[in-house]
Each structure stands twice: as structure tokens, then as C-alpha cells.
Amino acid sequence: xxxxxxxPMPALELNGLAKTFRTRGDGVVHAxxxxxxTVQPGEVVALLGPNGAGKTTTLDLVLGLTSPTGGDVSVxxxxxxxxxxxxxxxxxxxxxxxxRDLSVRETVxxxxxxxxxxxxxxxxxxxxxxxxxxxxxVAKCSGGExxxxxxxxxxxxxxxxxxxDEPTAGMDVGARRDFWDTMHADADAGRTVVFATxxxxxxxxxAERIVLMARGRVVADGSTAEIRARASGRxxxxxxxxxxxxxxxxxxxxxxxxxDVSVRGRRVVVVSVDSDxxxxxxxxxxxxxxxxVVSASLESAFLAITGEADEPTPEPQEVLS
Numbered sequence: 001x002x003x004x005x006x007x008p009m010p011a012l013e014l015n016g017l018a019k020t021f022r023t024r025g026d027g028v029v030h031a032x033x034x035x036x037x038t039v040q041p042g043e044v045v046a047l048l049g050p051n052g053a054g055k056t057t058t059l060d061l062v063l064g065l066t067s068p069t070g071g072d073v074s075v076x077x078x079x080x081x082x083x084x085x086x087x088x089x090x091x092x093x094x095x096x097x098x099x100r101d102l103s104v105r106e107t108v109x110x111x112x113x114x115x116x117x118x119x120x121x122x123x124x125x126x127x128x129x130x131x132x133x134x135x136x137x138v139a140k141c142s143g144g145e146x147x148x149x150x151x152x153x154x155x156x157x158x159x160x161x162x163x164x165d166e167p168t169a170g171m172d173v174g175a176r177r178d179f180w181d182t183m184h185a186d187a188d189a190g191r192t193v194v195f196a197t198x199x200x201x202x203x204x205x206x207a208e209r210i211v212l213m214a215r216g217r218v219v220a221d222g223s224t225a226e227i228r229a230r231a232s233g234r235x236x237x238x239x240x241x242x243x244x245x246x247x248x249x250x251x252x253x254x255x256x257x258x259x260d261v262s263v264r265g266r267r268v269v270v271v272s273v274d275s276d277x278x279x280x281x282x283x284x285x286x287x288x289x290x291x292x293v294v295s296a297s298l299e300s301a302f303l304a305i306t307g308e309a310d311e312p313t314p315e316p317q318e319v320l321s
Contacts, residue, residue, distance in 0.1 A: 013073070
């Protein structure tokens with residue numbers, strides 16, 4: 001008898017997703033270009049990339065805020081707008097959506113009224129850290145407090161998937177830490193989280209999986225360790241004697257696999273794809289002491305993969321039909 005394996009339905013599935021805009025004049029911008037991405041239930045995924053990489057446009061497509069030019073997107077097997085209406089997905093966006101003359105509690109009450117079975121208002125306020133600010137007018141809230149209010153609104157339908165676009169923008173260090181503590185608890189309970197951020201430390205600390213985007217495309221996809229491995233080599237540093245330093249640097253630069261050598265005071269720093277050979281040379285006849293070997297950082301991988309000099313993306317004006 002053949003056994004049929006039932007796989008869980010993906011929380012999010014993008015197939016050949018594309019979004020094209022016109023710019024001023026006759027220009028065309030491919031904001032998102034042939035993106036394929038599958039996110040399984042319970043995953044925590046960071047969309048990381050430079051400005052203009054397509055992160056926000058991708059999230060807009062996932063939320064049904066705009067329609068794709070090509071390809072398709074589904075959320076738990078449904079079109080995005082159906083998933084939003086069913087409460088399967090909610091979002092925390094960077095701006096908009098708040099009425100300044102209402103209080104924090106009034107805002108949550110108003111939005112809660114559109115859902116059939118929202119989470120209790122006091123519970124949502126507490127999870128977003130807004131209990132003591134419930135009576136404050138939205139206009140009197142700081143940028144970080146307004147962002148926490150958007151998070152509270154996103155929790156009302158108890159969504160299976162949270163899409164976050166720069167969720168900690170405007171928050172101070174303490175508020176950012178509290179926010180991610182809350183998100184950790186939600187993720188541990190099984191909620192799927194997809195977030196776009198320009199804070200590399202947030203992606204490295206919180207995400208199980210990092211999707212790097214550049215020029216509208218996915219250029220890398222994997223765990224933090226896998227993304228780091230895409231950067232070229234490791235960094236080896238050691239203390240050296242002042243005497244013969246120039247000759248030592250020249251010998252290191254001539255070694256196979258070495259991509260960069262620099263001297264910082266009495267310390268030489270070598271980047272190489274063959275760190276073992278560099279270590280043996282420094283410990284041997286080159287007389288290095290106090291050696292340290294460091295894997296590539298997420299920042300160096302980010303810069304190596306996406307490029308430091310991407311051309312700025314022209315401002316979109318209207319959708320190509």
C-alpha cells in the first residue's frame with residue numbers, strides 16, 4: 001500500500017512574483033522581479049536588504065495592498081485579501097492607519113469592532129505594552145508608542161501570520177527589546193512571523209531564516225550561519241613585531257586565498273578564504289602572537305552579497321497595466 005504524506009500548507013507562497021512601476025518620464029522600475037519564496041507555518045523569517053531592494057513592495061503584495069504585475073501570492077492557500085478578511089494575516093506597517101484625535105483605547109476598540117471574534121482589548125493593550133497609555137491621545141504618542149499601537153491592532157484577530165515592515169522604527173533601545181521579547185513569545189507559541197528590517201542585529205538575533213533581497217530579487221536565503229558563509233573567507237589577526245613588518249605584510253599578501261591585509265598599530269589583520277594556511281604561517285616563521293580567527297559577520301556578508309553601491313531606485317508613480 002502506498003503511504004500518502006500530507007505536508008502542511010505553506011503559510012506564505014510566492015511564485016514568480018513581480019511588480020513593475022512607471023517612473024517620471026518614460027522610465028520603468030522592476031520593484032519586485034521573479035521572487036519565489038515559501039514560508040512554512042511557525043517560521044520566523046527576516047527580509048533584509050538595502051533601501052530599494054523590494055522588501056516593502058513584497059510585503060504590500062503579501063497583504064493585498066497592491067496587485068502583482070506577474071506571478072502570484074497565497075497566504076495559507078488563499079489570495080491575500082481573503083486571508084486578511086479571515087484574520088489569518090495581520091501587519092505592522094511603518095506609518096499610516098491611525099486617527100490622531102482618538103485615544104489609544106478608542107483606536108483599539110474601533111478596529112476591534114470590525115472583527116467577529118477579536119482578542120480582548122485589555123489583553124491586546126497589555127501584550128503591546130500600552131496599558132498605562134490607554135487614555136492618551138494618539139497625537140500625543142511618540143513614534144515608538146504609535147508603532148506599538150499598530151502592533152496591538154495587528155494582534156486583534158489573533159492572526160496565524162504577522163507581517164512586519166520595519167516594526168521597531170522610532171522605538172528606543174528599551175522599547176525595541178520589549179517588542180522583540182513579545183514577538184519571541186508569540187513565535188514560541190507557533191505564530192509565523194515575516195519581518196522586513198534594516199537592523200542587521202535584529203535579523204541576526206530574532207530570525208531563524210534570513211532572505212536577502214537586492215534590486216527586487218532574492219539573492220540569498222538561509223540561516224544566519226549559511227548567509228555568513230557566503231561572505232569571502234575569515235579574518236585572522238595577530239600581534240607582530242615592528243621589525244620586518246613590511247616584509248611580513250608582503251609575504252601575507254602573496255599567499256594564495258588572501259584577499260586583504262592591513263596593519264593596525266602592532267596588529268596585522270588578514271582576510272583569507274584559507275584561514276588555516278594564514279594561521280600556520282603566522283604561528284611559524286612569521287612570529288605572530290595572540291592570534292584570533294573570526295568568521296565573517298552578517299554585515300560583511302550583507303555587503304558582499306547585495307553590493308555596497310546599488311543604484312538608487314527611481315520613485316514609482318503608477319502601476320503598469
